[in-house]
Amino acid sequence: MEILKSPTGNQLNCKGWQQEGLLRLLLNCLHPDIAKKPQDLIAYGGSGKVARNYECLIRIIDILKNLENDETLLVQSGKPVGVFRTFSFAPRVIMAGALLVPKWSTWETFYELEKKGLTAYGQSTAGSWSYIGTQGILQGTWETFNQVAKKHFGGNLRGKLILSSGLGEMGSAQPLAITANGGVAIIVEVDKSVVKKRLLSSVIDVMATSLDEALDITAGYISRKEPVSIGLVGNAADVYEEFVKKGIVPDVVTDQTPAHDLKSYVPSGFSVEEAAELRERNPHIYEEKALKTIKRHVSAMVSLKEKGAVVFDYGNNLRTQGRKAGLKGALFPSFVAEYIRPxxxxxxxxxxxxxxxxxxxxxxxxxxxxxxxxxxxxxxxxxxxxxxxxxxxxxxxxxxxxxxxxxxxxxxxxxxxxxxxxxxxxxxxxxxxHMDAAAVASPFRETEAMKDGSDAIADWPVLNAMLNCCSGATLVGLYQGGGVGIGxxxxxxxxxxxxxxxxxxxxxxxxxxxxxxxxxxxxxxxxxxxxxxxxxxxxxxxxxxx
The missing domain is CATH 3.40.1770.10 (Urocanase superfamily)
Structure with missing residues (x-):
């Protein structure tokens, strides 16, 4: 498949800049330097796609180029379905993505419908054509660790060890955000090629292939209270359990693996290539193994919390998957409820x-x-x-x-x-x-533990989308799943x-x-x-x- 790049400069390819801007944003989501799998239309987050398939992408591009200044394109889960005469102040694009009637809002139903070509998972900013790579989540991550520092460590993370995992499109913001707040970061990533990529782009400072190597590197930086970030090649569950066995308690523990989507989480004992083969050959067994690994992963985090670490869920539904695997209790809090809600x-x-x-x-x-x-x-x-x-x-x-x-x-x-x-x-x-005050209802992340118990009230993002249509946004969309998954x-x-x-x-x-x-x-x-x-x-x- 040909990888298309966004136009640049000040020459129009469309009939107006409202349409041109959306065209450029759409194609920017697939830029090979920022997209996870541009050849599969996946921008980030495991399977967050910008269009349902390549034919839909080409059709959307063609429509945007010919869309009049008083017309509106409707996109249904990554597929263009109609162009309507509206008025110049109306949105040029209105879209909905991965929405299912609540009774049927499960991954199983979604996969069945996706296999039939009836829907697509847009994650958040992939589906709304506004993904901009690591920087898109970087300040939110910076703000989170800044609030962690203020709440627990007197305002900075100097001399503190932060353990996390996942150096994918979202998780890659962690090492920069942690070191910017003065901390020492060990970020576990199962894919060695991803660690190398982050090293070459200066997202991380050092690569390590064993926990002992990583700890040897961190020791001096912690004692000098200097920031450094280490990308540790390994499976998160294995490494977190090793911390517990060694009796080493990091100051802060969290995680940004794609745990919300079991098909994107690599089980323990498998290389990335072996996992891909099993996923294709027997997806049911793959998910069982992924869930068992997540149970170990979460159990280790709970153990570290009990030993004194500050532990929080970073919005990837890790705790929910742990409960699904048989763990019970509150486990540990969400980053939004703890640090971002104010x-x-x-x-x-x-x-x-x-x-x-x-x-x-x-x-x-x-x-x-x-x-x-x-x-x-x-x-x-x-x-x-x-x-x-x-x-x-x-x-x-x-x-x-x-x-x-x-x-x-x-x-x-x-x-x-x-x-x-x-x-x-x-x-x-x-x-x-999409992680904004009125833009999301997510009981295991943004709206967890609301003061009035309104965690699951989804009226607000729906009202937000309709209000933005009335107010004149160029693109407005309503979606399901985000970083926590269908349902x-x-x-x-x-x-x-x-x-x-x-x-x-x-x-x-x-x-x-x-x-x-x-x-x-x-x-x-x-x-x-x-x-x-x-x-x-x-x-x-x-x-x-x-």
């Missing part, structure tokens, strides 16, 4: 922008602007300085920064003005992760193209206020006092009537 209450979340020109200078120019307008926010300035030094661009240059509802709209308007006056070489795509979450995505026009300015003013403001209302309605105070303030852009 940010959601402020309407703060993973705001992203992508330079459609393909020129890194467009991003560096926006870096200068965001540091100038938010110069009094040390957290934002430190983040931009860090990511400029440590992260190289792959695919279309992009940036992510956790901003609240006031900051998003202010920065979005400035970006649109920069495009209008030619300060940027081409329009900017503004989007976000465990409903989430929404959105993108607005800042093309410098007055219409784009209006779109940005509405979407970038309403999208995060609904998140504040969601948490205010659930009883969080910070959110209540914000929602009642005079500057809040909506009337909260809870």
């Amino acid at each position: 940010l959601f209450c402020e309407g703060r979340g993973p705001f992203r922008w992508v330079a459609l020109s393909g020129d890194p200078e467009d991003i560096y120019r926006t870096d200068e602007v965001i540091k100038a307008i938010f110069k009094n926010d040390k957290r934002i300035v430190e983040w931009i300085d860090f990511v400029e030094k440590r992260f190289s661009f792959h695919g279309l240059p992009a940036r992510v920064c956790w901003l609240n509802y006031r900051e998003r709209v202010l920065f979005g308007e400035i970006i649109n003005h920069m495009v209008r006056i030619g300060e940027l070489k081409a329009p900017i795509a503004i989007t976000r992760d 465990y979450s409903i989430h929404s995505g959105m993108t607005v193209i800042a093309d410098g026009t007055e219409e784009a300015e209006k779109r940005l003013q509405l979407v970038l206020k309403s999208d995060p403001a609904l998140g504040v209302i969601r948490y205010a309605d659930a009883g969080y006092e910070i959110a209540k105070e914000i929602a009642k303030s005079q500057s809040f852009p909506a009337k909260a009537v809870f």
